[in-house]
Amino acid sequence: MAAEDLEWERSKISNQDMNLLKKLGFTKKENTLHFPSEESYPSPPMEYRVSFVDHLIRGLSPPIHEFLRGLLFVYGLQLHQLTPNSILHVSIFITLCECFLGVHPNWALWKRIFCIRRNGAHGVAYNIGGVVICVRPDVEYFDVKFPDSVQGWRNKWLYIHEESSDSVEYNIGPFDGKTKILRRRSWDTEATEEEKSATEALITRIRELQNTRGKELSGIQIIAYFLRIRMQPLQARKNPLWMYAGDEDIERISKDLPVKDLEKLIRRMSKLSKKDSIPTSCRIAPYSGANPLPENHPSLTSLPPLPEGGEVEDRTVVDDDNQGTLRPDSEVAGSHRSAASSEKDAESEGTASTHSLPPASPKNKRKRNEVKDSGTSKAEEADPSDGKAAFNPYTDALVSSGDEEEEQPIDATARTRELADANKCANALATKLEQSEKARKKAEADAAAVEDLRKRLHDVENSLSENIEQQFARETEILTRLESQSRRFVRRTHQDYEADGPEGDELLYALTLLEIHGDEAREGLADAEAGLSKLFPYFFPKKEEPNTFVALAKAFNVPEDLGLKLRQEGLKIGVEGTIALIANSQQNVDWTKVGDIGEMETKK
Known part of the structure; x- marks a missing residue:
């Protein structure tokens, strides 16, 4: 990579x-x-x-x-x-x-x-x-x-x-x-x-x-x-x-x-x-x-060369x-870990020096008694003329420390046990590696699920934030309308109230005031309807009383003066009664002098 x-x-x-x-x-x-x-x-x-x-x-x-x-x-x-x-x-x-x-x-x-x-x-x-x-x-x-x-x-x-x-x-x-x-x-x-x-x-x-x-x-x-x-x-x-x-x-x-x-x-x-x-x-x-x-400010235009003219020499x-x-x-x-995965992702603003590394120095070089590696899996046998023993694969496989040339004999049985133990360790490591791979895949799946949950949670948070803003705007509008209705009631009735509670909640406080005003208005309307109902036969003796309060109120809210009209009707009835009484008494009345107040005062 x-x-x-x-x-x-x-x-x-x-x-x-x-x-x-x-x-x-x-x-x-x-x-x-x-x-x-x-x-x-x-x-x-x-x-x-x-x-x-x-x-x-x-x-x-x-x-x-x-x-x-x-x-x-x-x-x-x-x-x-x-x-x-x-x-x-x-x-x-x-x-x-x-x-x-x-x-x-x-x-x-x-x-x-x-x-x-x-x-x-x-x-x-x-x-x-x-x-x-x-x-x-x-x-x-x-x-x-x-x-x-x-x-x-x-x-x-x-x-x-x-x-x-x-x-x-x-x-x-x-x-x-x-x-x-x-x-x-x-x-x-x-x-x-x-x-x-x-x-x-x-x-x-x-x-x-x-x-x-x-x-x-x-x-x-x-x-x-x-x-x-x-x-x-x-x-x-x-x-x-x-x-x-x-x-x-x-x-x-x-x-x-x-x-x-x-x-x-x-x-x-x-x-x-x-x-x-x-x-x-x-x-x-x-x-x-x-x-x-x-005015007359100098204008300088100088842009980096763009590819419209083809490749430029500076490139x-x-x-x-x-x-x-x-x-x-x-x-x-x-x-080297990736810069993105390091705990401190430092952004270097200087020039990075990238010198070449020296080759690694070999450690514990192997020495053999004039036995050279032929490049195959078998080693050449020693020359029998030198009087030394034949090639021993166990002894020749040893790695000498420093310049030590003495060959130490190795117990083949012990080496076999060591190899068997090594195989067991290798198998155990392979099993652990397989388990680790499964755990890694599971962790990746869990991480993907967590990431999906995080995104869904983010969407929910955004949606909740928008809903909260909409709810706040709606409550503000409702509060404004409630306060407007309360002000209209006060202007009409000249009666204001102050609620005992709830404290700290403007919306409920305004609603409480509106309820008090509404109760007051309903009581007033009931009293008005009862009073107008009693007066209706006197003002409108020839009419049938309306079924609704609104119609009843409109009957009294007419252009002419109903009180004056009622008095005129009463006076008319009195005059007509007086004339009837006089007529029944069969007396001669000079009607031209009726109502002459000046003459009446003189006679008195």
């Missing part, structure tokens, strides 16, 4: 990783990510590429930015061969160019700052994360304080959707986990004198950003900025970051992160501890839609970059 194959293992993405990807917005678009099932070696579906959780949180997102595609092409690499810190280097560089220099990511400037080196350990060159991007030692660049190791990142691989384009230059190569990393001339290619002259103003601006007192820009500030605005630097975008439109920008992958989550993410990418403060903003305002580029393979002879495969298999 090749050294590169030792590193792939079944992906071990945890629920915490899944929740983080969901919170960061990677699962918002359907089919953006595809999670492996039980395979121990990546087999991405069509139009998918292999990536890692730690790549995504450091600024990678499909479709991949053309600058990163160019880097992969000119360096002859695949995405899985870059370490997380290397991915973060590219994200910082693109953010620096677009937000603080006001130019597209510049290939000439990149060559002045960065080079790449092999990554490996114990004489074995890694394939996963086998290349690291390094800042050239003679360049003054941002001190980002990357962590010395990124724990377990190789275990957390997944598939990202990278749509194919009709133009070859817009596609990155399909996944090939067995492709060896070959050193190319581009790994150390420096900028030409013409490129240095064209980018000197950018180098000067970088120094100013680093050293202007009170306005110093740091690598941590750059990381915090692209995390805070929720833009992925390594994602292909319609507009550069200097046109960022704020919260309404359509290319944001999620809404703002809580401050606690943002700080935790920054500390995960750097050496900052909990005691170190996290910058809430940059000391110098980055270019954006709210802070546009100044020429120099050597295999082994810097010596690696251990043979058999020795690697016996002495």
Whole structure:
């Protein structure tokens, strides 16, 4: 097995990783990510590429930015061969160019700052994360304080959707986990004198950003900025970051992160501890839609060579970059565990030294008295002329210690017993080995069952979380409606109440108040119905009383004044009775003087 194959293992993405990807917005678009099932070696579906959780949180997102595609092409690499810190280097560089220099990511400037080196350990060159991007030692660049190791990142691989384009230059190569990393001339290619002259103003601006007192820009500030605005630097975008439109920008992958989550993410990418403060903003305002580029701002365009022009000279393979002879495969298999299975999965950011190992020195060389191995299963007999005894197979099979030449006789019976005991031990070991193999297979089956249970539990947890959110929203809506009904009752009756309990449960408290108000309303309606029922015959003597309270109430709620009408009817009845009495008495009445109050007062 090749050294590169030792590193792939079944992906071990945890629920915490899944929740983080969901919170960061990677699962918002359907089919953006595809999670492996039980395979121990990546087999991405069509139009998918292999990536890692730690790549995504450091600024990678499909479709991949053309600058990163160019880097992969000119360096002859695949995405899985870059370490997380290397991915973060590219994200910082693109953010620096677009937000603080006001130019597209510049290939000439990149060559002045960065080079790449092999990554490996114990004489074995890694394939996963086998290349690291390094800042050239003679360049003054941002001190980002990357962590010395990124724990377990190789275990957390997944598939990202990278749509194919009709133009070859817009596609990155399909996944090939067995492709060896070959050193190319581009790994150390420096900028030409013409490129240095064209980018000197950018180098000067970088120094100013680093050293202007009170306005110093740091690598941590750059990381915090692209995390805070929720833009992925390594994602292909319609507009550069200097046109960022704020919260309404359509290319944001999620809404703002809580401050606690943002700080935790920054500390995960750097050496900052909990005691170190996290910058809430940059000391110098980055270019954006709210802070546009100044007029006549210089525009520089320089991208890594893409394959549209065929193979480029810088991609020429120099050597295999082994810097010596690696251990043979058999020795690697016996002495080197995969980087993914080690307890501390350290991501080396330097160049791995892989010197060849000296050949193993033979121990306890066998000596025979001038008896040479003929290459067959039988040994030649000693010459009878030398006066020595004939060849004894037991004696000749002894292994001498040092230069000892004296042959010790061996008891054949004892050797036979030893061989029999050895056979018994071998049989016992074979039985144990068979039992161990069965136990291993059972353990793998149990592990698969546990993994399936874990996934089902994760789905249940997500479903439960969604149900809880829906229930909370529903309870909030019910509480709002209950409170609204209570307020309407108070406005109508001018009667408010305060319930004794339950305490701490707003929903039950509001329901209790509504029940009290409802009881009050029902009692009032019953009293009103009884009163109106008694009054109905007086106001409507010729009508039949309605069967329902609503109809009864409507009968009294008419435009005319029922009280005035009732008084008029009573007065009319009184006048008619008086006239009838006078008529029955047969007296002569001067009706013209009836009602003359002035005359009546005079006579009195």
